[in-house]
Amino acid sequence: MKLSSKNVKRWLEDETGSVFIPVHTKAQKLVGEMRKELEGLRDSCKMLLDNSGKEIDKKNEKTFKRARALNKLARLFLERTQHIKIPEVVSYDSFQELIQDMQKVLLVIEVDTRNWFPRISPFFILDRRRFLTVFERNKETAKELSNFLTKEYTKTKTLEETLQLADKLLTLEQQAAAFQGQKGKAEGEKRLIEGEIAQMQQEVTALRNKAGLSQLTQINAAIDALCMELKHDLQHLQKPFVKLQSLALHGGGSGLMLDESAKLNQYLDNPYEAFAAETVGYPTLKAILAKLESSLPDKLNLKAEKERKARQAIDGILRQNSLAGLHQRCAEASARKRTLSASIEVIAIQADLSKLQEHVETLERKGKVTESEATVAERAYDETMEKICNTKSGIEKNISSFMGKKIQVE
Numbered sequence: 001m002k003l004s005s006k007n008v009k010r011w012l013e014d015e016t017g018s019v020f021i022p023v024h025t026k027a028q029k030l031v032g033e034m035r036k037e038l039e040g041l042r043d044s045c046k047m048l049l050d051n052s053g054k055e056i057d058k059k060n061e062k063t064f065k066r067a068r069a070l071n072k073l074a075r076l077f078l079e080r081t082q083h084i085k086i087p088e089v090v091s092y093d094s095f096q097e098l099i100q101d102m103q104k105v106l107l108v109i110e111v112d113t114r115n116w117f118p119r120i121s122p123f124f125i126l127d128r129r130r131f132l133t134v135f136e137r138n139k140e141t142a143k144e145l146s147n148f149l150t151k152e153y154t155k156t157k158t159l160e161e162t163l164q165l166a167d168k169l170l171t172l173e174q175q176a177a178a179f180q181g182q183k184g185k186a187e188g189e190k191r192l193i194e195g196e197i198a199q200m201q202q203e204v205t206a207l208r209n210k211a212g213l214s215q216l217t218q219i220n221a222a223i224d225a226l227c228m229e230l231k232h233d234l235q236h237l238q239k240p241f242v243k244l245q246s247l248a249l250h251g252g253g254s255g256l257m258l259d260e261s262a263k264l265n266q267y268l269d270n271p272y273e274a275f276a277a278e279t280v281g282y283p284t285l286k287a288i289l290a291k292l293e294s295s296l297p298d299k300l301n302l303k304a305e306k307e308r309k310a311r312q313a314i315d316g317i318l319r320q321n322s323l324a325g326l327h328q329r330c331a332e333a334s335a336r337k338r339t340l341s342a343s344i345e346v347i348a349i350q351a352d353l354s355k356l357q358e359h360v361e362t363l364e365r366k367g368k369v370t371e372s373e374a375t376v377a378e379r380a381y382d383e384t385m386e387k388i389c390n391t392k393s394g395i396e397k398n399i400s401s402f403m404g405k406k407i408q409v410e
Helices: 008-058 062-081 091-121 127-152 151-207 212-232 236-251 260-269 271-276 281-293 305-319 322-341 343-403
Strands: none
Touching: 008 062, 008 091, 008 151, 008 343, 062 091, 062 322, 091 127, 091 151, 127 151, 127 236, 151 212, 151 271, 151 343, 212 236, 212 271, 212 322, 236 260, 236 305, 260 271, 260 281, 271 322, 281 305, 322 343
16 A cells, blocks of 8 residues: 555544553543642642641741751652653653653652651651552552553554654654755755856957957967076076075175175076066176186086086076076067057956956855855755655654555555
8 A cells, every 4th residue: 555645644543443542541540640740749748848837837846856857857758759841742652651750759759758757757747648648549550551551552652653753754744845946946045156167257358359469469479488598597596596595695705796696586586587677688697607617616516517507507697608698588578578568458357357257266265155055965965855855764664563564565
């Protein structure tokens, strides 16, 4: 038999109403009786508390100690009974919990009455009898509840659990629908964001393809190539430059002037900018190289092979002007870049590009947030669907064991 999740509870109630309803009704009735008896027990505790308190106030030497003991005992009894909670909604579990709580409290009170009531004698005889009468009725009612639980209520425990599972199933299905909706909403927002980012990227590409910025991009690419070429030509001077810089910093007699020392630092940090900024013939670089050459034999302590390569590079630059063509190209490229960068058209394009890129970055962050939300919702949906599957399986197994019928919950 196939049953929908919405109909399984009604079908179960129709099939088992003749068994479950009488048992559940009796359980509710017994809980009502227990509530009444417990209220009576609390009233008896208050009666002991009030009467012993009055006797304490009289300060009679004969009764004072016993009255104080009874007052303390009654207060303790009352506190214990107040911890017992009568369930508003009766179920097998709440019924069982009530019985356990009652039995614990009644057992402790019984031990205390056996130990203390004889010591209070012969005073408060009537009060103690009234209390014990009510106390015995509570014990009998608790015993009746316990017998009912083990002999009758336990037969419908599985049925009651199954009805609760049916309610749980509907709740889980509502949660799954909500998670699926959240996932769909997040994914929809993500698609909109991705579409907006794609549109922004097209605008960025269009701006970058404009004449002025396109030329600036080409110049930057040419400068990158020139940087690599200059780095290659100066590669054997890198280590000597570092040693010469150290010599200048520690006062080792490098012979460098202040402007030359500053230029040397620039050549180490950004060789292209240092080289392109030189005047025709790059005199500062040559002055540095001349002093480097004079320091090679006894001050820099280079290995033989490194010194040989350094001398070869210095000779090419100082005496053969090997960097003349490269310097002219670097100077022209830098001048062209400055001219293009300062043009009104390029400045306006770069401002627009900056705004677009900021917008794209904002959208990308927002897209990550929506993607995370979709992932969380999907995970919660999958977990809830697993719970739904387990709950359906539990319902089917319970019905099979309790009623001997095979059903499939859809």
